[in-house]
Amino acid sequence: MATSQPKKRGSYHHGNLRDALIDTAFAMIEEDGVEALTIRRIAERVGVTHAAPAHHFADKNELMLALATEGFNRFSAALASVMHIADPLARLSEMGRAYVRFALDHPGAYRLIMGPALSRIQMPVQQPTGVGVSEDRGQAASEGTREMLETTVAEAMAGRRALGGASVSGVAFLAWSAMHGAAMLSLDGMMDCEPSGDPAEEFQQKLEEVISFIEAGIALSASEVPPPST
Amino acid sequence: MATSQPKKRGSYHHGNLRDALIDTAFAMIEEDGVEALTIRRIAERVGVTHAAPAHHFADKNELMLALATEGFNRFSAALASVMHIADPLARLSEMGRAYVRFALDHPGAYRLIMGPALSRIQMPVQQPTGVGVSEDRGQAASEGTREMLETTVAEAMAGRRALGGASVSGVAFLAWSAMHGAAMLSLDGMMDCEPSGDPAEEFQQKLEEVISFIEAGIALSASEVPPPST
DNA sequence: CAGGAAATCTTACCAGCGTCAAGATTATAT
DNA sequence: ATATAATCTTGACGCTGGTAAGATTTCCTG
Incomplete structure (x- = not known):
């Protein structure tokens, strides 16, 4: 901390x-x-x-790197707080919600850890704090979140292929991309367009549709795209 | 231009x-x-x-705004170059590929038009160039791309609801988020991890899986998530 | 066709930024 | 106790975006 x-x-x-x-x-x-x-x-x-x-x-970049490490730890913790859910599909959905919630609640931190603005060399651990606990910060947290995602997707797919013949890594990539994209589009104000009601509420609703779409696509076994019904 | x-x-x-x-x-x-x-x-x-x-x-921001307008026009043109495809589902896929291709080929321009870094007030048109052509730059291009996406999705869904009960706006949001997220993750180097082979090739393959997943989910009629098969 | 007004560009300056070098001050270790 | 290292301050450098005042050109009006 x-x-x-x-x-x-x-x-x-x-x-x-x-x-x-x-x-x-x-x-x-x-x-x-x-x-x-x-x-x-x-x-x-x-x-x-x-x-x-x-x-x-030594550098401003080094400060930013340390900051990003700190931010990644908090982000990782936010995602981990949902890993207790037993059903992998429900867990994945909840991970998605936690992901976007964190991004929207901590825009600065999220932009910092995801964005450029720092030459992406994770620093070697510097302060072996105290008793035997190897605090493998940052880099480990990054790998950890990725692993959380991949294993959850793998569990949810249970050996089968997902919709469209997608593999585990493909579905994980889709989930990550969709959440990241949704969060970023919201943060960057690209969604502010013809919103009849509360924009935040509209966003949440669309996000739920996205999640349930992906959820359903994973739950289904592999199936080819049927020819367009015309 | x-x-x-x-x-x-x-x-x-x-x-x-x-x-x-x-x-x-x-x-x-x-x-x-x-x-x-x-x-x-x-x-x-x-x-x-x-x-x-x-x-x-007046400002650096105003310069950036003008630049973003220019960039949005090129981006919009890149997407429009694919709108001739008759089949809406194939057109949507091709839009996705064109989208990511533009982002990867013109990282600076894409970051400029999507990112923050500019207070998002699209400037009023300044130079009514020449003969009666109202060059409604920038803002119009932004609306145009969104409309391209929404109409294509609407055509592809043909009145039905997509997988997971997703609506047209929900699916459009998913498609946009996924492409934006994929492009950004790649540009920001978040995919550089345990790549066995060429990272660019791996990315393209995963992107294809994402596209076919979404494609299949649109082609399917609405269906609820079946209960986890345990 | 003049001549003043407006547009355009230059020069000179300001504060703020990250970074570096040198000196002052404190902690640590021999 | 004294030397060495760590830590912080002071002051400077070149860079940035922004502004003001003057030089130069264009344009418009009388």
Whole structure:
């Protein structure tokens, strides 16, 4: 969680600058988005001069990388909170809802972990915190979420092929793409068009249709596309 | 197309700066991405000082808006090039392929028109070029693509409901989300993981599975999710 | 065809950004 | 206790987008 408890403010040395920077930056991302994030602003808010962060992060990119790691952990936790569901199909649907909910509730964090804006080299673990727990952050979380998805899809398909002859990896890709696309389109305001009622409500309804479409396609055994009925 | 033919370089007045800026900026986007775009660099490349663009675009955002309009036109054209296909289901599939192909071939342009980075106010038309042709750029192109999609889906569904009871707007949303998500995930390098062979080839294969899944789900009439077969 | 107004471009400056170098201050280890 | 390392500050650099004032050209009006 990168908690920055012992702030020890007022003294020359901060005591726990690195974590404080990450925590503050994360809060700022949630408030004003990734674009508004600035080393100088983070430093100011933490109560330190603009050059201090350079001693903990060689680069702005390295800071962003650490932030993304933190964000991925939270995201992974949000998805994992649904893994207890027994029925794989229901679990998959719930994963989809949790996925989009996280993206919509934490737009900054989601954009950070999914978007570009950082050269995608996950850093090697730096702080082996404490007792034997190898905190394999970030990279592991990324792999973990992917695995959660793939195994759930595999369970749901139970050896059979899905609609259209789709394989496990194909269906997993579809589910991920659809959720990611839906979340991004909503975040980027591409859905704001001829909305008769509440746009958020309309979005939720369409999302449910998407989920049930995919659900049904998985539940069905493989079947070829029937010739168009004309 | 915003062609900047009469460059008239060397003289004090450029002659056609606005279009030249747009064209050059578009080329730079294709080369180095949206992030690397800078007013000063565009100006330098056009052969003009850094403050000159301010007389044609109040803001960098306004420049980006004009660029996005241009990009949307090209994108819309790429999709329209497939609208001649008679069978709506085949047309929809081909639209999906054209969609992703455009995104992968023009990452900068696609990111520009889909992403944030611009306050989404489409500008009012400014230059009523020539003879009676109301060039209703940008906004119209955006609406146009959406309409292309919705009508194609509607034709393909032919009044019936799709798999899982999905409506026309629901299926259109799914198709759009899936293609957008797939394109974005690929562009942002989220697919680079345990690829046994060529990653681009793997991506194409999965994309085909996604398309055939959706195709099949549309071709099928509405059917409820059967209870999990355990 | 003049001559003033408007458009266009240049020059010069501003604050903010990320980054680096050098010095001040504190912690740690020998 | 003293040297070494870690940490933070100060000050500077070049880059960015934006603005103001002046130079140059075009255009429109009388």
